Amino acid sequence: MAFEKKILCIGAGYVGGPTMAVIAQKCPQYQVTVVDIDPVRIAEWNSDDLPIYEPGLSEIVKEVRGRNLFFKTDIGEGIRESDIIFVSVNTPTKDYGLGAGKAADLQYWEQTARQIFEFSESPKIIVEKSTLPVKTAQAMERILRSESNNTRFDVLSNPEFLSEGTAINDLQNPDRVLIGSMETESGLKARDTLVELYANWVPRERILTTNIWSSELSKLAANAFLAQRVSSINSISALCEKTDADITEVASAIGMDNRIGSKFLNASVGFGGSCFKKDIMNLVYLCRYYGLDEVADYWEHVVRINQYQQERFIFRILNAMFNTLSGKRICLLGFAFKANTGDTRESPAILIAKKLVEENAAVVISDPEALKNARADLKDVSGQIDYIKDPYEAVRGCHAIAVTTEWDLYRNLDFERIYQDMAKPAFVFDGRNILNHPKLFEIGFNVFPIGKPAMTHF
Ligand code: NAD
Numbered sequence: 001m002a003f004e005k006k007i008l009c010i011g012a013g014y015v016g017g018p019t020m021a022v023i024a025q026k027c028p029q030y031q032v033t034v035v036d037i038d039p040v041r042i043a044e045w046n047s048d049d050l051p052i053y054e055p056g057l058s059e060i061v062k063e064v065r066g067r068n069l070f071f072k073t074d075i076g077e078g079i080r081e082s083d084i085i086f087v088s089v090n091t092p093t094k095d096y097g098l099g100a101g102k103a104a105d106l107q108y109w110e111q112t113a114r115q116i117f118e119f120s121e122s123p124k125i126i127v128e129k130s131t132l133p134v135k136t137a138q139a140m141e142r143i144l145r146s147e148s149n150n151t152r153f154d155v156l157s158n159p160e161f162l163s164e165g166t167a168i169n170d171l172q173n174p175d176r177v178l179i180g181s182m183e184t185e186s187g188l189k190a191r192d193t194l195v196e197l198y199a200n201w202v203p204r205e206r207i208l209t210t211n212i213w214s215s216e217l218s219k220l221a222a223n224a225f226l227a228q229r230v231s232s233i234n235s236i237s238a239l240c241e242k243t244d245a246d247i248t249e250v251a252s253a254i255g256m257d258n259r260i261g262s263k264f265l266n267a268s269v270g271f272g273g274s275c276f277k278k279d280i281m282n283l284v285y286l287c288r289y290y291g292l293d294e295v296a297d298y299w300e301h302v303v304r305i306n307q308y309q310q311e312r313f314i315f316r317i318l319n320a321m322f323n324t325l326s327g328k329r330i331c332l333l334g335f336a337f338k339a340n341t342g343d344t345r346e347s348p349a350i351l352i353a354k355k356l357v358e359e360n361a362a363v364v365i366s367d368p369e370a371l372k373n374a375r376a377d378l379k380d381v382s383g384q385i386d387y388i389k390d391p392y393e394a395v396r397g398c399h400a401i402a403v404t405t406e407w408d409l410y411r412n413l414d415f416e417r418i419y420q421d422m423a424k425p426a427f428v429f430d431g432r433n434i435l436n437h438p439k440l441f442e443i444g445f446n447v448f449p450i451g452k453p454a455m456t457h458f
Pocket residue numbers: 010011012013014015016035036037038041075088089090091108109111112129130131132160161162163164274275
C-alpha cells in the first residue's frame with residue numbers, strides 16, 4: 001500500500017519512541033520512521049526488549065512495527081524520504097562554557113538541523129518536539145536558509161507534554177496538543193497539515209494553535225508551574241514536621257479549593273526526572289539573558305527548595321539513627337524518579353544513595369525496573385552498594401528502609417515479615433508517604449514520614 005505521508009522522527013528516546021508508536025497506531029495511512037545516531041538503541045527498538053519501560057508501549061510497538069512503524073539508523077535516507085520531520089533529540093543542560101548549569105545544550109539539536117539541510121531534496125515541515133528555549137525556531141530557520149537552496153522548510157513548535165509512566169494514555173488522550181507556527185502563509189499551511197495529523201484521534205477543540213514563540217515558552221512555563229507545585233507542597237512539609245501539622249491533611253484541605261485543585265500536591269523526597277530542573281534552569285537563563293533577574297530568582301528557588309527537600313531527607317535519616325550510619329545497612333525501596341518507569345535521570349535516590357555511602361552506610365538498592373540504570377548512575381561511587389530486585393531479600397538484615405519511589409508493590413508488602421528480618425531498632429523513612437504509618441508503628445518500626453510527626457518507640 002502507498003502511504004499518504006511519510007513521517008520521520010529524529011531521536012528514538014523516551015519521547016520519540018512512544019510518540020511515534022502512537023502516531024503510527026492512530027494513523028495507519030502514514031509511514032512513520034524513527035532514526036537515531038545510537039545503533040544500539042535502534043536495535044533495541046527492533047527487539048522484544050525495548051530500550052525503555054513504559055506501561056502499554058510494547059503492545060503498541062508489536063502491533064505497528066513493520067506495518068507502518070520502522071526504526072532505522074540511516075538518518076540521511078530518512079530525511080530524503082520524509083514530508084514531516086519531528087526532531088526529538090535530547091536537549092540537556094549545558095555542562096561547559098557560558099551558561100553552564102543553566103542554558104540548554106543545543107549541540108544535538110543543531111546537528112540535526114544541519115543534517116536536515118544537507119539531505120533534503122524536497123519541501124519539509126520540521127516539527128520541534130524537543131523542549132527548547134524560546135526563539136530556537138528562529139535559529140533553526142536561519143540554519144535551514146543559510147545557503148541558497150530550493151528546498152522549502154517550515155518550522156513548527158509542537159512541544160510534548162507526556163509524563164513517563166502514563167505516556168501512552170497521555171499521548172492517546174492528551175489534555176491538549178499545542179502547535180505554534182510562524183504567521184506567514186506557508187507557516188499557517190504547515191500548521192494545518194500538523195493539525196490534520198493530530199485530528200486523526202484528538203478532538204479539534206483540544207488542538208491549540210498559537211504563535212511559535214508562545215508555543216516554545218508554554219512548554220517551559222508548564223513544567224515550571226508543575227515543579228513549583230511540588231516545591232510548594234514540599235516547603236510546607238518542612239513546616240509540618242516542626243509544628244505537628246500533617247501534610248496529607250493540609251494538601252487535601254487546600255486541594256479541595258477548585259481554584260487550587262488537588263493534583264500534584266503529593267509531598268515527596270523531591271522531584272526528579274530529566275526535565276523539571278533542566279527546563280526551569282533554562283527559563284532562569286533566559287530571564288537573566290533578558291535582564292529579568294527578579295523573575296529568574298523566583299523560578300530558581302523552585303529548584304533550590306527541591307535540593308533542600310532531598311538534603312532534609314538525608315539529614316533526617318542521619319539524625320534519627322543516632323547521628324551515625326557507619327556500618328549500618330540501609331535499603332532504598334525504589335530508584336526510578338517516579339513509579340512505572342525505569343528512568344532514573346535526576347532521581348532523588350541518586351543523591352540519597354551517594355550521601356549514605358559517604359556516611360559509610362552499606363546501601364541496598366531495590367527497584368522493579370530501574371536497577372540497570374541505577375548501576376550506571378552509581379558506577380563511580382566507591383563504597384558498599386548491593387542491587388537486589390526482590391524487596392524481601394533486599395531488606396534482610398537492614399537497619400532502615402527508605403522509600404524513594406512510590407511503586408504500588410511497596411504499599412502491600414508484608415511488613416510483619418520484613419520487621420522480623422531486619423536489625424533492631426528498625427526504621428522506616430517514607431519519602432513518598434505511601435505506607436500505612438500507624439500499622440508500621442504498631443509492628444515495631446520507628447516511622448518517619450514526610451511532613452508528619454514521627455512515630456518512635458524511644
Ligand atoms: P532521550 O535522551 O531519551 O532521547 C534522545 C535521543 O536522541 C537519544 O536516543 C539520542 O541518541 C538521540 N540523538 C541525539 N542527537 C541525535 C542526532 N543528531 N541524530 C539522531 N539522533 C540523535 O531524550 P528524551 O527524554 O526523549 O527527550 C527528548 C526531548 O523531549 C528533550 O528536549 C526533552 O526535554 C523533551 N521531553 C521529554 C519528556 C520525557 O518525559 N522524557 C517529555 C516531554 C518532553
